[in-house]
Amino acid sequence: MDPVRQVMDAVADADTGNELYGAFAPLYDIFFAERCDYDTLATFVSDRAPAGARSVAVGACGTGRLLARLADRYDRAVGLDRSAAMLRLAGGRTDTALVRADLRTVVAPGAFDLFTVTGNSLAHLPAGAPDGVRTAFERAAESLRSGGTLVCDFMLTDSLMNGYVTEDTVETDRCRVERRVVTRVEDRGADDLGAAGRYDYEFTMTDRRTGETARAEASLPVRVFEPEALPGVALSAGFTEAALVDPPTPYGGGLVARVPE
Numbered sequence: 001m002d003p004v005r006q007v008m009d010a011v012a013d014a015d016t017g018n019e020l021y022g023a024f025a026p027l028y029d030i031f032f033a034e035r036c037d038y039d040t041l042a043t044f045v046s047d048r049a050p051a052g053a054r055s056v057a058v059g060a061c062g063t064g065r066l067l068a069r070l071a072d073r074y075d076r077a078v079g080l081d082r083s084a085a086m087l088r089l090a091g092g093r094t095d096t097a098l099v100r101a102d103l104r105t106v107v108a109p110g111a112f113d114l115f116t117v118t119g120n121s122l123a124h125l126p127a128g129a130p131d132g133v134r135t136a137f138e139r140a141a142e143s144l145r146s147g148g149t150l151v152c153d154f155m156l157t158d159s160l161m162n163g164y165v166t167e168d169t170v171e172t173d174r175c176r177v178e179r180r181v182v183t184r185v186e187d188r189g190a191d192d193l194g195a196a197g198r199y200d201y202e203f204t205m206t207d208r209r210t211g212e213t214a215r216a217e218a219s220l221p222v223r224v225f226e227p228e229a230l231p232g233v234a235l236s237a238g239f240t241e242a243a244l245v246d247p248p249t250p251y252g253g254g255l256v257a258r259v260p261e
């Protein structure tokens with residue numbers, strides 16, 4: 001079937017329900033193929049892996065673009081995500097293992113040399129709750145072998161502005177995808193790590209051949225971080241070294257943490 005038709009149908013059929021990325025998984029995928037340099041990101045992540053690393057877990061792997069690249073570099077790669085719609089697209093991209101799971105509960109004790117969570121996915125771990133990013137870091141630390149490394153990116157508190165509107169359009173030869181995001185601040189002092197808010201998303205896709213459009217909307221809770229708070233979270237979650245780094249993604253913050261040898 002025509003790939004643009006397939007996306008249109010997927011958007012129309014999507015069960016928005018409680019699935020954060022349900023309706024706009026295919027639109028997200030087209031959009032971020034253009035807006036994120038996954039090759040550079042894969043190199044950034046691998047460069048921070050421990051020497052001789054052979055296995056990687058890609059947390060919140062989404063549609064698998066980073067996962068597919070890391071799977072080419074390691075003997076064993078596993079993608080974890082809680083969205084069935086995102087994982088379906090990842091499954092069409094790579095034949096590496098995919099697990100539908102929440103980062104706050106999934107553990108594979110001592111299984112990986114490298115654990116990575118990028119693409120601003122930490123933004124979706126709830127603020128002010130006992131099971132937010134601290135719990136996800138604890139699960140990641142437990143899933144790493146001795147000397148294993150966690151590599152994350154995250155959005156900085158300063159970038160969460162009330163009523164801020166971002167509009168961006170990606171064009172391929174067959175379609176145009178427009179994305180509008182309105183940022184809302186809901187709780188400036190949500191917890192000791194930063195603030196909480198919401199992204200109100202609208203994606204519109206247009207088939208450039210037929211002019212047909214499909215739209216998807218979603219309002220996602222997001223949280224942002226005071227950078228100096230995150231190394232402390234990693235240290236309290238079982239890592240023994242934690243440092244801020246400058247990632248090649250546009251969210252502002254990055255963290256590399258290591259579990260003991």
Ligand SMILES: C[S@@+](CC[C@H](N)C(=O)[O-])C[C@H]1O[C@@H](n2cnc3c(N)ncnc32)[C@H](O)[C@@H]1O
Pocket residue numbers: 020021032036059060061062063064065066080081082083086101102103104118119120121124125
């Ligand atoms: C912004 S997308 C990033 C996807 C991918 N990392 C990328 O850069 O293309 C965020 C992803 O995080 C996933 N996600 C959000 N909260 C999660 C959780 N608690 N456990 C696992 N995955 C989660 C979503 O389903 C979505 O695929």
